[in-house]
Amino acid sequence: MLDIEIDGKALQVVEGSTIIDAAHQLGTYIPHFCYHKKLSIAANCRMCLVQVEKAPKPMPACATPVTNGMKVQTHSEQAVKAQKGVMEFLLINHPLDCPICDQGGECLLQDLAVGYGASASRYQEEKRVVMNKNLGPLVATDMTRCINCTRCVRFTQEIAGLMELGQAYRGEHAEIMSFIGQTVDSELSGNIIDLCPVGALTSKPFRFSARTWELARRKSVSPHDGLGSPLIVQTKHDKVMRVLPLENEEINECWLSDKDRFSYEALNSPERLTRPMLKHGGQWIEVEWQQALDYVAHAFKDIAKNHGAAALGALLSPHATLEELHLGQKLMRGLGSGNVDFRLRQSDFSQDGQGTPWLGMKIAEIGSLDRVLVVGSFLRKDHPLIAQRLRQAVKRGAQVSLVHSADDDQLLKAHAKAIVLPSQLPQLLAQVVKCAAELKGVSVDAAITALAVSEKAKAIAESLLSGTRAAIFLGNFAQQHEQAATLQALAQLLAKITGANFGFLGEAANSVGGYVANALPGADGLNAGQMLAEPRHGYLILNAEVELDSARPLQALAALKQAATVVLLSPFKLPGALDYADVLLPVSPFSETSGSFINTEGRVQSFNAVVRPLGETRPAWKVLRVLGNLLNLPGFDQDSSEQVRAEVLGAATPTPEFVTDRLANPLSDVANNVANNVAIKLDAGPNGLERVADVAIYSADVLVRRAPSLQKTRDAASPAARMNAVTLQQCGVSAGQELRVRQGEGQAQLFAVLDAGLPDGAVRIAAAHPKVAGLAAMHGAITVEAL
């Protein structure tokens, strides 16, 4: 610890900290532009100049390390004169266009100019003009306003992992630009809008639509990926205008992925369903709530009476709130049917009852891991901010190994990578297990010992065993895999052998919540896969576009089309549902209802509605509650979502912050699981081509599919049939050629694209897109022919 003095106040600071750190510790504000707590130090704005005793010149507070006995004056005559001088230089080239600047009212330069700027400019010469750059559909630029602080450049390089922005030319001519002709395509690109201290980088969807002082700031939680980023939703006149991150060091730090930031556009989409609708003689008519709910209650009662309650099924969404999932399953169970599920994309359910797929640790602890194995995850696209944490961990010296079926650039230096066909993933993981067992001297199942071990598997096992804090994570791809149970059993075994933490990277905002609310089939019920494979007479669908969100789209569509009654609770008029549904009930998206999400680390985050429901829309928990009343079911008398939450979680107030004590990834039964799963399934080998399906980042859920700006990004490009050179040659097609892809009874027409990151024999076709809804399943054999 060093003893220093700032403005006459003595304090102790840790060695290696800078003057600005020390000042913040004391609560003293030092004006700055380029300094940011999460970014490296550039010291190029010079706004933070302070007077240091015995130093001949003012020193930049952000870049000057403290020394013992240092005496700093932050507001002395010399310091203020230096700061005012810097401000005058910064304002020389800055246009005086605050009235048309979107940053007006929330601009650091504007604020500091009040304190340090002169009332008039002495500058007579011509001002510099910088041409605007096209950075894509999310970030608007006014580069003349740029003060060259390089925060955006450092962000793309250090946090997003790829230097998509840079500073070109020198001195007066210096300007920030992307690579010639390139846009900024990072899945975290929206953060440069927050980082920019001036109006050079602003939000394109929000452009010119409102001023910061008109907006009400309300807290909410992101309904997309498993992280559950806390949000500040800004609203005006009951309309969501934009979304900003709410800083939480334990979840999102101060960042937000573009998905969380820009998906709000869908909330104001013209596709919103605002009144209940009934299909009457093939025509959709708008009706009153009472009529629609009576219809549903009668239809469900009829089916239960004529065909038995088991002829009903509920397909819920992992993006629905805890309260909705609870009431949804309660309704079905009340009717006597155990057919409830929310895991629509899962295809292997044989691991049911073996604990809850959660992270197994705190999100904040990811940064302190030193050995990580990620199995089957499109990490950057599925979990942008968890990928960011791993990236920082790698920079600190952690070794991250990847086992996957596609070698996407995760923008982190992977220690070892094993890219194999989906069907060979279990085998590969088993090789790692064998290696680790040998190194540790543990005996494992004979089926595993018999395997030949590849170099990569050996490297991964050695890496996992060499560290002190290891973790193994199963990503979305592994959870959706046809042999998910085998992968889970093997990963658990590996975790047990290596002493690593075992966990899942949660697919959706409430993937854990679904388990806590027990929105799962019991012993007598059918899971999502079975419900669609063995068609039911009546379906209740909550907030899901089943023909896109399902593991087997064709089967799902067929099941829904034959059903006598399909009731859809959705905020949107889903185009597919207009065909198969019989009743459309408009329910609130996350912004218009209160509720809770349980994120992948088991953290319960409750939120309130930020705007009033649009039109006749009602919160889904209320709709389900009233439906329960109409069906004369007991236990549907809650008055608030808090009461529903209390029913699920037990305690009314205060909210339990974590439910980790109810979650478990038991490592104790591992031996049995392995014996049951591995021996049977390890041999499943490939026959011909295999499909690798990712759920593209901007088609993952109902909301993002309707966010126009996100749909214009490169990540939202239409799906293609991606193959490596060997596979292309093997199929006799060339890149750019149009293909007919057949899978099961379905087919789709796609263009062939060369992707060197795929194993031989793999055809990567994104799922969850209308263009590929004709393909039978997210996995399995596929054939390709030139058109």
Place this chain on the structure above:
Amino acid sequence: MGALTAFFKSLFLKELFQGLAVTGRHLFVRKITVQFPEEKTPQSNRFRGLHALRRYPNGEERCIACKLCEAVCPAMAITIESAEREDATRRTTRYDIDLIKCIYCGFCEEACPVDAIVMTRIFEYHGEKPGDLYYTKQMLLAVGDKNEVQIAKDRAQDAPYR
């Protein structure tokens, strides 16, 4: 003594005659009453009457939707909605002033960085039914177009003092 003086004052109606003297004097003073509407009093070039939205000489509307007038308005009489126009400039899609809420303080004119919202000399306007005094962007622009000569002249006269 005091009581006696008061008695004589009231007996001879002194204060009444004092008052009548004032009335009598004013019978012969020059009259200031004007016969409105035939006659009108002179107005300052800073007169704060009906609002107007101005245009540049080339016909382009001045308002850039900075919303400073909306923010400064103490009566919250101004409602603005803004958007990007096809030519990528910042423009209002809605600019309404509720004249019933307005207190004619002139802050909106003070706040405007481009002299778009101004207060004219017009004070003889009325509404016949509810809503007539809710002025929309088109109405305000029409007022501006009609009175631009006078508005420009007033601004030019006042310019040295700003």
